[in-house]
Amino acid sequence: KAGVTQTPRYLIKTRGQQVTLSCSPISGHRSVSWYQQTPGQGLQFLFEYFSETQRNKGNFPGRFSGRQFSNSRSEMNVSTLELGDSALYLCASSLSGGEDTEAFFGQGTRLTVV
Amino acid sequence: AQTVTQSQPEMSVQEAETVTLSCTYDTSESDYYLFWYKQPPSRQMILVIRQEAYKQQNATENRFSVNFQKAAKSFSLKISDSQLGDAAMYFCAYRSAARGGANSKLTFGKGITLSVRP
Numbered sequence: 001k002a003g004v005t006q007t008p009r010y011l012i013k014t015r016g017q018q019v020t021l022s023c024s025p026i027s028g029h030r031s032v033s034w035y036q037q038t039p040g041q042g043l044q045f046l047f048e049y050f051s052e053t054q055r056n057k058g059n060f061p062g063r064f065s066g067r068q069f070s071n072s073r074s075e076m077n078v079s080t081l082e083l084g085d086s087a088l089y090l091c092a093s094s095l096s097g098g099e100d101t102e103a104f105f106g107q108g109t110r111l112t113v114v
Numbered sequence: 115a116q117t118v119t120q121s122q123p124e125m126s127v128q129e130a131e132t133v134t135l136s137c138t139y140d141t142s143e144s145d146y147y148l149f150w151y152k153q154p155p156s157r158q159m160i161l162v163i164r165q166e167a168y169k170q171q172n173a174t175e176n177r178f179s180v181n182f183q184k185a186a187k188s189f190s191l192k193i194s195d196s197q198l199g200d201a202a203m204y205f206c207a208y209r210s211a212a213r214g215g216a217n218s219k220l221t222f223g224k225g226i227t228l229s230v231r232p
Contacts, residue, residue: 031218043205043222056219088157094218103220105151105159 002026004093004106012112018079021109025072025093031055032074033103034066037088046089049074050096078111086113116141116208120223127196128231134181135191135226137206145211148182149220150191154202162204165189167211193228201230 005024013019025032033056034046045058049068068074072093078085088110092103117140127133139148150162165173165182172180177194193200206223 033218033220035220035222042224043220045219045221048218050218058219090157090159092159092220102161102164103218104161107156107158110157 004091004104006089006091006106006109008109009107010110010112012114013081014114015081015083017081018077019081019111021076021078021089021091021111023074023076023091023093023106025074025091026104029093029095029104030072031094031096031101032068032072033092033094034074034076035090035092036060037090037108038086043090046076081113083113085111087111116143116146116210116221118206118208118221118223120206120226122226123224124227124229126229126231127193127200129196129198131196132192132194133196133228135193135204135206135228137189137191137223139187139189139206139208141187141208141210143210143212147209147211148180148189149207149209150178150180150189151205151207151222152200152202153205153225159205163191196230198230198232201228203227 007022031050033048037043048056052068063079066076088108090108091106094101094103146167148165151159163175181190203225205225207220
């Protein structure tokens with residue numbers, strides 16, 4: 001059974017640009033969550049999608065957005081990139097996102113903004 | 115809002131010895147889940163162990179066990195017979211047990227870097 005796949009693994013962008021990251025969950029999983037990991041702030045929750053709907057949202061500016069497709073694949077978009085957006089972005093999938101299901105993480109996308 | 119605190123940024127243990135990683139949390143909820151995740155250099159977060167707050171018995175997974183003190187809001191991880199492959203960053207995490215998956219969000223501590231000396 002394939003795990004959670006995130007693409008690309010590495011990305012370098014310039015300030016002001018926008019970027020799209022992709023996450024393919026484990027087959028059958030309908031919940032996808034996104035986290036930002038930085039040395040200073042640690043791991044912070046961005047948002048969660050379930051059945052193509054955003055179900056939970058963290059405290060990030062509107063420049064961070066996401067969506068989920070009918071096959072449960074999810075994309076995260078960051079517009080008008082800032083230097084502070086440099087981070088490891090992790091995606092996690094679970095069957096339903098409920099309290100009785102385990103979250104499985106991908107290997108992340110390392111985004112560097114220059 | 116819930117918070118998770120890991121006050122030790124780094125720890126070191128001799129191979130085959132036992133080490134305990136500390137974690138405290140704050141919540142007003144009575145029902146929740148606690149986790150320890152391992153993040154090796156490959157960056158992929160791997161679930162080590164999970165504890166349901168309503169269970170009094172401490173969770174155990176092979177060489178990994180927890181000491182869950184609900185009243186003290188403490189959740190430490192004990193690694194027995196440490197191996198070189200245990201070297202990684204370890205994160206303590208909290209998740210609400212609210213129904214309907216409305217609270218699937220994981221709240222993480224800042225993590226602790228564990229090194230294992232051969």
